[in-house]
Amino acid sequence: MNENAEEYKAIIINGINDKGDVDGQINFVGKKDKYDFHVDCLLDYAIEKYPTVQVFKVIPSNCEPDVPVYFLTILNNIVYLNVSGGRNGRRGILFMPDEISPKQKEVLCALSKRYTNINVDIIYNMNFDDGLVYSEEFDCKRGMKFEDVLNDFFNTQYEKKPKS
DSSP states (O other): OOGGGGGGEEEEOOOOOOTTTOOOOOOEEEETTTOOHHHHHHHHHHHOOOTOOOHHHSSOTSOOTHHHHHHHTTTOOEEEEESSSSGSSSEEEEEEEEEHHHHHHHHHHHHHHHTOOOOEEEEEEEETTTTTTEEEEEOOTTTOOHHHHHHHHHHITTTTSSOO
């Protein structure tokens, strides 16, 4: 975990699935000097990592990044998009799968302690219909530490929300 999140478009924390992922493995995806768009690095990662998952091969590269993110979360991956820069400051969007493993939670909490001064929005309860991703966003107070946002999310939404 010596990588700097600021240098990448995304971080993916693998969960438990039938595709051979190592639970809790961290993947830093899309070096900023190589990729201009999140969707491009996400699709490159997904096609290489999951060659038997056909949906990644048919997602158009001009779609919103939440489309490949949705399918990555279906495979129980946690996906963090780095949207820092310009008027956003240091900011990220964290996409949560419906279920996370204890190992993923541990790794995510460790990351949140390492990257303390990043404003993070959390997206969860994602659904896909007619080419669009629908989801809920966790309301948090701006300026909260990443770790505090996660704790609030786990204590108020994620653990208590019935699975649909």
